[in-house]
Amino acid sequence: MYSNQTDGYSLYQESDLAMQAAAATPxxxxxxxxDGLMDELVRAKSHIEAKRYERKAHSINKCIDILNALTSALDFEKGGELSINLARLYDYSVYxxxxxxxxxxxxxxEEVEAILANIHDGWKNLGTKSE
Structure with missing residues (x-):
């Protein structure tokens, strides 16, 4: 019974996230x-600590997928050198x-977390300046 409740809650969270994404600006x-990437990095570390290696692999793969999505979203024409540097940092993080x-x-x-936390903070600061 608990598993069904957990599955239902997961489905609710996924549909809520999908609705947020549909209404979101770039x-x-x-x-x-x-936000999802940083949360997943924490999960990956906890899976290693708890020796849940299959879950660790899933978390790492999810992080890599998010980094690839962030890379593909870069606009190299408008972003110039900044976009190139971000792509390099994302590629390094994947490696x-x-x-x-x-x-x-x-x-x-943790090294990847530190790199990405700086970029994440930069994005958040950019949002506060444009408001």
């Missing part, structure tokens, strides 16, 4: 992606996450 979508997954390295995930 800026809000980037923030949503970053480090693959390595962290292989080596079960929480330290490497």
């Amino acid at each position: 800026y809000q979508l980037v923030i949503m992606l970053f 480090r996450l693959y390595d962290a997954s292989d080596k079960l390295s929480i330290t490497q995930i």
Whole structure:
């Protein structure tokens, strides 16, 4: 019975997130992606600590998918050097996450967290300036 309640709640969360995404601006979508990415990095570390390796792999793959989505959303024509640098940081983060997954390295995930936290903060600060 508990499993059905959990499944129902998960479906509710997914549909709520889908509705938020449908109504979001491109800026809000980037923030949503970053929020999900940062949460998933925390989950990946906890899965390594708890030796839940299949869940760790799922979390790492989800992080990589989000990073790929962020990379594909970059506008290299308008963004110029900034977009190129962000793409390089996202690619580096993907590389480090693959390595962290292989080596079960929480330290490497924390390195990625630090890099992405700075970018995430930059995006959030950009939003406060444009309001």
